[in-house]
Structures are given as structure tokens and as C-alpha cells.
Amino acid sequence: MQPSNPLLQPWNTPYGLPPFDLIRTEHYAPALEVAMAEQVDEVEVIATSALPPTFANTIDAFDRCGASLSRVYSVFGNLTSNLTNEALQAVELEYSPKLAVHSQKFYLDSRLFARVDAVYNARHNSGLDEVQIRLVERLHLDFVLSGAKLDATKKARLAELVEQLSQKCTTFGQYVLADEDQTIIVFDSQADLAGLPTELIEAAAQCAKDHGHEGSWALTTSRSFVEPFLTRSSRRDLRKKVYDQFSARGEMHPERDTKPLIAQILKLRTEMAHIHGHQSFADYALVSRMAKNPANVADLLGQVWPAALKRSREEQQLLLSVAKTDGLTALEAWDWRYYAEKVRLRDYQLDDGEIKPYFTLDNMLQAMFYAAGRLYQVSFQEVTGTAPLYHPDARLFEMRRAGSLQGIFISDNYSRTGKHSGAWMSNYREQSEGVLPIVSNNNNFTQGKPGEPVLLSFDDVETLFHEFGHALHSLLSEVKYEGLSGTNVLQDFVELPSQLNEHWALAPEVLAKFAKHVDTGASIPPALVEKVRKARTFNMGWETVQYLGPALLDMALHSLGDANGFDAALFEREESQRLGVPSEIGLRHRLPHFQHLFTGEGYAAGYYVYMWAEVLEADVFSAFEEKGDLFDPGLSARLKLTLLSIGNSVDPAQAFRNFRGRDPQISALLKQRGLA
């Protein structure tokens, strides 16, 4: 039917990778249509089977169906995030809602649900093992949360809501990306660069060149430009200008103001929750999370918020004492990073210019491979020239254990036009019995001049290790069923492996081997490492408040029982005031560009998950500290066995107890953040 469409042909490529060199934008729409139709046929066979429903012919069969669509979507979903263009965005805008409706409709198929329900009701006396029972229960819950038990009228309305939400969320993401990519702040004079480090000046020169301002300097409003600028620029007027533009993402231009979209999204979500019999979207969303209900989230955030505010007030006094020497009488949000950096330099003698030469990107990639290798008995080897990838920045690595291939890792590290900002992990193929995972990490580091090594700040190094922690969660997965494998875990558990992995960036053995000076090759001095370690809790009040503010806003707005007349600007202002968010700290994400909440459903009523997972992660890491060996073979083997290889095949609260021998405690988190 589509003889020339490479997305629909067998992929006779190395590792079964997508044939990136053959795929063109016009291939996606017809391939998605064919693949969706194929899955409809597969599900029809399951739903209309004349045989009595069993685990094999219903649950396992459903877990396996849609293989073609997974394959096509793996390319489509990845490239719309990291190499998009206007034509591809148009396809995305058309197909995001279609795909959402497509996957939703199976959950609303009453014939299929009757069979799933029958297997569910018989799950304890039909000879199933524990993992099979878990798959049945999770799948049954997916059906219930999708509305399988609702009457026909409600189901029809739900399908409309899903489609509308998907379309609005896609538009939200595109508006924010447009503001980030298209807002160019140009500096014409050397005086505008006061205080900036050389690599930022060079990157700004390159950015100006890329945008037709050769000879000047320019920034986009992507975080990777803005954060270092605010940290180093001694020009208060320009800090304010850059901060204001950064803060205005999502509401810079009336024709793509996201605030009306937010109101519409919230209204749709609230209606969805009501149809399901829940009071608010937060109540509904938390049914399938480890936290279970908004009260448990409030309890956790409520324990940390006052401690963070208290610490931030101490930090503010400290910064203000320095700012006063520049004639400031009060700190503003665009001053905090700058004076924090001054205090950091004064009290910790830590200067990014001193740190960064020890952290080249290439060495840090090797460092994360080394740490994972020792912990989990695997090795990583780069392979070049055999498989075409989608962009020259992407690099391919084989992961092997005892010589045998276990997975493929694609590393894509630089920011570029058409790539979403931030850092994320994604799959091209998920692990299941007999299927090796293909996993990718996407970062947005600023590429230096051609041929020069890329130097990372320690924050960048942590990001690198963080995303690799997600990658390991997929790569180390040893689960029979795809629906329970790898990162297909509960949303408030998914950041455990990633945040945990960050700790090994500071492991003494790792630093000794890989943190080598870019020019001299000398190992990083122990005194400098000690400073990095001490500096980690510096400014943690600010960081925690910056994060918790948006997390509390998220829970508050998604806990509304009635979203009629929601005004995002008013809500943000009033709620920030009620919580006491200090204006000189502000919010890490303001609502108009809060992509976690409004580009999809995954993190809606779920921005808290990072801290929930940090409680777990800090507690897991403290087990290694108690042992006094960050590579203790017994502990790392148990970590892989009980937490990293199991996907969602075990209840996460039980999985945690299997590792730690008890329930999680918050004390390790407070200590880790210096808030105890």
C-alpha cells in the first residue's frame, strides 16, 4: 500500500534503528494512518475473540498490539522534540489529537473492557504469577481511569475532552518554543558584555551570527543562555532586561499568549475529573501515583516549604550585605543569581571558570559510563559509521554485559534550532522479553567553536548524569511485558533512578579518573572537589523555594473543583502572595510557560514528583553512605535487582522496602538540601 514509505518497510538496519536517512516529513502522515489502522484491526481480533478471555489472549495480546504504531511513533515523537521544523510541526498539530483519540478509544471499547474485566476478576484463581497479576491490575486501572465503566454519553464526552486537550497542549508547547527560539536579545557594544565569561561571549557571538547579526552578540531566551547570563552579567539593567524577557515566555505576543489556553486546558481537565467522579483533576490524577492523594503531597511539600523559606531568608540577608556595596538597597529577582555567585566566589572560592576546565563533555560522558559500568556490571562502547542517525550531533553507544549486547544508547547533547529546550530521555524502542531497548538522552549544552572541547558547569554535569539515570532505568530493565518495563513506572517514582544517578558525578573515584584539566590533563585538586561538595548546599533555600513555588501552584490550580473563569495571571499573583513566594526569588516556571503542566497530561498535578522521588532517592543513597562505599557491590547489585531492573512489575512502595528494609524517611532529603 505504501511501497516507498520507509516507515512502513521492514527496518533492515543495524540494531533495527529507524532508517533516518530515508525518512522524510511527508512519510509520517500516511505511515501513522496505516499503523493506527493496523492496531485497530489487532484490537478488533482481541475484542471479538470467540474464546473465553484469558491472560494470554487478552492482556498479553493487548500489551503486544500496536507494534507498527510504536515503531512509527518512536521516530515521529523523538524528531518533533529534537529536530522539528514548520512542516513537521504542522503534521504534529494534526496528528497529536488523532493519536490521543486513537489510543483512548481502545480503553472505551466495552467489548474489550468486558474481557479485561473478566481476566481481572479471575486474576487470583487462574494460575497467574505475581507479575502477570500486576499487569492485569495496572491495565484494568488504565481502563477505569480512561472511563471504561462510564455510560455511552459520558464516554463520548470524554473522547472529545481528550482530543481537545491534546490539541491545546500541543499548541501551548509550540507557542512557548516560538517565544524561546524567536526572541533574540542583541547586544551591540562590548560594554554590554561586562562580567560575562569568554565561552558565553563566544556562544553569544555564534548565536548572533546564526540569526543574521554577525559582529554583534545575541541570546535567545532558552534557559541555557539565560541562567549563565544572569549569574555573571554585572550590568543590572541588562540582567533585568533578560530576566523580563525570560519571564515573559508564553505571553510575549498577544497572538500566541498561552494564558487563554491554560484556562481552557484547566476547564477541560476539571470536567474530565468530574466525569470520573472526582472532585478535582488532582484527585483524579493521583489515583495512579505512589502518593495516592493530594493530602499526602501537601503533607510532604508542607514539611519542606517552611524550612526552605527560612533558609532563603538567611541567604537573602547574606546576599544583600554584598549587594549593598554596589549601592543596592533591595534584591530583585534578576539580582539573586549574580550576588549568589559573588558570595559563592567569596565564601567557597568557587568560580565556574575554575571548575569548568575540569569537566569536558567527552570526559563526563566517559565518567557516567564508568560509574554505571562499575555499579551495574555493564560497558559502553561508541560505534560510528555503521548506522545513519538523524543529526551529526547524535552519537551511538552499545551497552554490553559480559560481552553480550544489552541495549543501545543515543547521546544528543547540543542545543540547536528546532530542538525543545531542557533535557530529557526518550525511547526509540522499549525493553521486553527478547527485545533490546534503544534509549536516547537529549541535552541542550552550548556547543563551542568547531573543534574545541565543550566545557560543562557542575550543574550541566549533574544534568548529564540525571538524564543518564533515566536512560539506565530503561537500559537495565529486565521485564517480560513492555507495559511494565523500564520507565513505564508511576510518575512519582520515575525520577528516582535519575536523581539517584547524579550522586555518582561527585564520587571520588569518578572525579580522580575523569575530572582532568582540559589543557594540562591534571586531576581536579581534592580541595576544589571539597569546595564543590560544600557549595552544593549553598543557595539551597533559593533553589528549593524556586522549585516548591511552582509545585504548590500546580497542586493548587489542579485542586480547583470549578475552573470556570480561571484567570492564570490573577491566580498566579494571588496564590504566590498567599504562599509567601518571595518576589526576589520568584518562580522557576511561571504559568504562561510552565511546560510540565500544559504541554501534556504527564506532569499535570505532578510537578511535585521530583521532590517525592528525591525523598526516595536520598534515602537510597544514604544506604551507600552508611556502607562507606559508593560502589559497594552487594548494595549496587541489590539496587539493580530490587529497583532499577523491575520497571513497574512490583508495587513501588514494596520495591523500596525490598531495597531499604523499611519505608522511606524524609530526613535524608532535608540533610541533602542542607535544610535540616
Ligand SMILES: [Zn+2]
Ligand atoms: Zn528527570
